[in-house]
Amino acid sequence: MELFEAISARHSMRSFTDEPVSRQVMERLVSAASLAPSAMNEQPWDFYVTTGETRRQLSEVMSQGTHHLEEYLEVLGHTATPEQLEWYSELGGAPVVVACTIPRTDDEFLLMNKYLSVGGAIENMLLAATDLGLGACAVTFSYWVRDEIEKLLEVPDGRIIVSMIAIGHPTDLPPVAPLHRMDTAVYLD
Numbered sequence: 001m002e003l004f005e006a007i008s009a010r011h012s013m014r015s016f017t018d019e020p021v022s023r024q025v026m027e028r029l030v031s032a033a034s035l036a037p038s039a040m041n042e043q044p045w046d047f048y049v050t051t052g053e054t055r056r057q058l059s060e061v062m063s064q065g066t067h068h069l070e071e072y073l074e075v076l077g078h079t080a081t082p083e084q085l086e087w088y089s090e091l092g093g094a095p096v097v098v099a100c101t102i103p104r105t106d107d108e109f110l111l112m113n114k115y116l117s118v119g120g121a122i123e124n125m126l127l128a129a130t131d132l133g134l135g136a137c138a139v140t141f142s143y144w145v146r147d148e149i150e151k152l153l154e155v156p157d158g159r160i161i162v163s164m165i166a167i168g169h170p171t172d173l174p175p176v177a178p179l180h181r182m183d184t185a186v187y188l189d
């Protein structure tokens with residue numbers, strides 16, 4: 001797939017078949033992510049690629065998070081259907097969930113650089129997934145159970161999970177594909 005085609009075709013997929021994604025394919029996606037630019041070439045990301053039993057256990061932990069999520073949505077005044085809340089425990093049945101981590105730091109500037117850098121790596125992974133005909137969705141709501149997930153995945157103390165990425169073969173359910181704002185730049189001569 002041509003690059004601009006992949007950029008346009010990429011949308012968050014939230015529903016997956018149970019067809020597995022091979023280790024070889026996941027290694028290609030991780031390679032694409034690892035080639036992203038990063039501040040001071042720090043390459044702050046580490047990826048925890050969960051499938052099989054670990055992926056199942058992850059769902060168990062994530063389902064505990066929906067309780068906190070309900071409270072959170074209440075605070076924000078949003079309404080969520082039980083189906084939407086359920087989605088966070090199953091992540092659309094994605095056979096692969098990747099936890100993206102960066103080093104912890106109290107330094108606001110360094111933290112910003114790490115977040116920006118891992119964001120680029122995540123986009124590379126999403127685009128590579130699109131190119132390979134897979135569906136993917138970045139998710140941050142795992143924050144509510146982040147400690148438990150870090151424990152399950154044995155993420156070292158010095159690192160934090162900043163995002164999860166659900167990956168798999170998409171079902172026929174079309175993505176929401178919201179319109180993207182195109183009035184984003186100010187051009188200055």
Ligand SMILES: Cc1cc2nc3c(=O)[nH]c(=O)nc-3n(C[C@H](O)[C@H](O)[C@H](O)COP(=O)(O)O)c2cc1C
Pocket residue numbers: 010011012013014137138139140141163175176177178
């Ligand atoms: C940092 C980040 C966090 C996100 N978290 C969630 C999430 O928790 N749940 C969800 O359904 N989608 C999540 N998304 C996907 C966005 O909702 C989606 O990218 C946005 O609505 C634009 O739609 P598109 O990706 O289909 O173009 C997240 C995306 C990003 C970049």
